[in-house]
Amino acid sequence: MSTATDVLRIAAAEIGYSRWDDPEAGSKYGRDYATRHGAYYGASGVPYCAMYVTWVLRAAGMEPVGGDFAYVPYGINAAAREGRLVSPMTQAAPGDLVCFDWDD
16 A cells, blocks of 8 residues: 655656656657547646646556546545545644635
8 A cells, every 4th residue: 555655755756857848749648648639638738737646646656536637626526525634723733635716
């Protein structure tokens, strides 16, 4: 079973990756996501933050709450449906995913 430390090790190994330096279309995270959800994600320039999280968790042998997601609000909604949202001020723990709401 993977731990938060395993996930952080995998994520840290990706520091420095840039889709702009990637010789293939899209991003490596989008291309991985596309193998399960359609070519659009692999070839486009869509933001890849959520697909990166999916990639890291899958590389650690885990599945994101609610399954793969390419759009942060979908991941948040899945966590809410499964009762997995926690208060960032009082309940957050190492290994929790943090999502930022840039609109509010």
